[in-house]
Amino acid sequence: MSHDIVLKVIAKLLIPFILLFALYVQFHGDFGPGGGFQAGVIFAAGIILYALTNGPDAAMRIMPPRLLTPLAALGVLLYGGVGIATVLLGGHFLNYDVLAHDAVHGQHYGILLIELGVGVTVASVMLVIFFAFITQEP
Amino acid sequence: MLLTFLVATALAVVRLRSLFAVVMLSGIYSLVTAGIFIALDAVDVAFTEAAVGAGIATMLMLGTLRLTGHRQVAPRHSPLLPLLVVTITGGVLLWGTRDMPRFGDPAAPVHHHVAPRYIEDSPTEVGVPNMVTSVLASYRGFDTLGETVVVFTAGVGVLALLGIGGRRRRDEGAEDTDDDGGTRPG
Numbered sequence: 004m005s006h007d008i009v010l011k012v013i014a015k016l017l018i019p020f021i022l023l024f025a026l027y028v029q030f031h032g033d034f035g036p037g038g039g040f041q042a043g044v045i046f047a048a049g050i051i052l053y054a055l056t057n058g059p060d061a062a063m064r065i066m067p068p069r070l071l072t073p074l075a076a077l078g079v080l081l082y083g084g085v086g087i088a089t090v091l092l093g094g095h096f097l098n099y100d101v102l103a104h105d106a107v108h109g110q111h112y113g114i115l116l117i118e119l120g121v122g123v124t125v126a127s128v129m130l131v132i133f134f135a136f137i138t139q140e141p
Numbered sequence: 142m143l144l145t146f147l148v149a150t151a152l153a154v155v156r157l158r159s160l161f162a163v164v165m166l167s168g169i170y171s172l173v174t175a176g177i178f179i180a181l182d183a184v185d186v187a188f189t190e191a192a193v194g195a196g197i198a199t200m201l202m203l204g205t206l207r208l209t210g211h212r213q214v215a216p217r218h219s220p221l222l223p224l225l226v227v228t229i230t231g232g233v234l235l236w237g238t239r240d241m242p243r244f245g246d247p248a249a250p251v252h253h254h255v256a257p258r259y260i261e262d263s264p265t266e267v268g269v270p271n272m273v274t275s276v277l278a279s280y281r282g283f284d285t286l287g288e289t290v291v292v293f294t295a296g297v298g299v300l301a302l303l304g305i306g307g308r309r310r311r312d313e314g315a316e317d318t319d320d321d322g323g324t325r326p327g
Binding site for chain 2: 032038047048063078079114124127133
């Protein structure tokens with residue numbers, strides 16, 4: 004949308020750190036503040052900044068909606084799949100204890116996987132909604 | 142201090158007629174709210190508020206303004222009745238808070254229901270240092286699954302109503318069929 008060189012350069016400097024911070028929040032959510040939802044939103048915000056400075060078409064080339072819509076479903080399926088897996092392994096739905104030989108390890112795997120599912124779904128849905136709004140003709 | 146900012150922003154939002162300024166102020170409102178959450182040591186919530194409220198929601202509002210126009214039409218009817226309803230509702234809500242325990246009261250019921258069990262057992266049961274994560278992802282896994290489905294449903298709803306690049310397909314025909322996130326009949 005904008006052709007301002009200052010905005011473009013500053014955004015180019017910031018975006019890698021925003022995306023990296025999103026991944027940090029995603030995978031460090033067990034230890035520090037954060038988790039899948041926050042990570043997904045921050046990731047989406049980074050891409051939205053790219054879309055604002057380089058135009059929605061450039062953003063839709065790196066994050067094609069064709070890819071985003073299945074990803075949104077994939078995150079939910081991953082979450083639900085972990086639940087089904089725990090049932091098949093003999094536990095209750097979403098009881099991660101049975102995912103590994105040790106209950107605490109199982110909890111870690113379970114939390115990591117479902118947070119990944121949440122993050123993927125949230126990031127894709129936020130981007131899909133943003134693209135849907137920004138590509139409308141006034 | 143932050144609450145004063147919050148009230149000032151809210152009053153400005155009510156007074157202004159330029160919707161662009163209102164959207165910007167609502168972004169500031171969210172940012173100040175995030176600051177309040179940080180002051181309350183709820184960093185996870187502050188993250189979310191800053192990224193969603195101040196970032197993405199503001200962008201979506203701007204995208205909507207692009208479609209609708211920037212000025213708010215002055216209301217024709219008298220503002221007295223809505224003001225009365227809002228005042229009464231606010232008064233009732235304030236009156237209701239008198240029954241609630243004081244902020245930070247250790248004897249409050251919320252600190253004696255399931256919280257002690259989480260605090261005492263989650264380091265050995267879940268073993269995740271961030272207790273918020275262990276409550277959200279493990280003890281309350283059902284709720285989080287529900288939230289994720291809600292987010293997913295929101296995306297599906299927006300796609301069903303708006304679709305991505307619907308105008309482009311009409312204008313340029315089959316030239317750019319990359320973005321078939323949602324199809325729009327007609």
